[in-house]
Amino acid sequence: MKNNQSTALIASAITTAVLALSATAVFADSAKVFFAANSHYYQRFDSPGINWNVAKLNCETLKGHLATFPGDNTENETPETTFVYANLVDKSIVGTNQYYYIGAQYTPSTQTWAWITNEAWGWLHYKPNTTGWNYFAVRSDDGFWYFKPVQPLSLTGSSHVEGYVCEWDGNHFVGSATVPDLNANGVDEIASLYLDYKNNKHTVKIRDPQTHAIISTLTFATSTTPPIGLAVVADMNINGIPEIAVLSRLNVQIKDAKNNTKVLSSINFLNNKYQPRALSVMPDANHNGFDELTVLGVLQNGKSTSETRDTSTKAILFSDTF
Secondary structure, three states, X not given: OHHHHHHHHHHHHHHHHHHHOOOOOOOOOOOOEEEOOOOEEEEEEEOOOOOHHHHHHHHHHOOOEEOOOOOOOOOXXXXXXXXXXXHOHHHOOOOOOOXXXXXXXXXXXXXXXXXXXOOOOOOOOEOOOOOOOOEEEEEOOOOOEEEEOOOOOOOOOOOOEEEEEEEEOOOEEEEEEEEOOOOOOOOOEEEEEEEEOOOOEEEEEEEOOOOOOEEEEEXXXXXXXXXOEEEEEOOOOOOOOOEEEEEEOOEEEEEEOOEEEEEEEEEEOOOOOOEEEEEEEEOOOOOXXXXXXXXXXXXXXXXXXXXXXXXXXXXEEEEEEO
């Protein structure tokens, strides 16, 4: 028994290490669809033979999760399951008897099913055709939910699996910043950055906290990858209005806080070996009249580097490894 336990632990460690390197750029095979009843977004990804664990990690990389249906607690399909099947799975071009993963997992030790989001588990509308399998998926030709024959330690997936469905619980909010008073009422504004899942745009809304009115809306790089952060930069175009900088991947775009039509500057940081983690502003360090921006990136080995560039010249002023 001890040998079996050791073997299982080693296999689990190997699985974790492999999966940590497995989530790569994820490309959608359907448009995001919006379900008004819960204000969530869903998207289908076609990836034949993918492992459930990798599918789960891919959704999480996009700041979502494998689709869950906690409302499906009767013997009848709920509007949510029907919506996802009709708008995503049924529109795939795969043949019959093919499956798309969702976020339900079986725990053999307790003999229970659970949603990966820890939402309440209901009856779940499925055809219990076999026992001893570990994940649920939706079949492409009839919309019922089935057990799938993929064990937790499997790295190869299943020949019957065509992909998975991701879900996002509304917009993904990244952060906020204080903006110097734009409407001259003596109160600073609040800027909030989020990824609008409906149009995939990185959006900054600036509100007056006193009146609650939206003063400005800015949109930045279009991408399904959420932005990393935002910073407020001192006036660059000499109009008396500060600028908003947004970090997406390893690129920073800067716009006038009240003008969405023009990108004042676009600056690339570090290189594609780094994963971006944070953006910050540094007051004019080289005394040329423009603020600096610093991006912190992390390598696969865990080491991090900060790179500071001038917002006007884009030149590197500082670089430090931690």
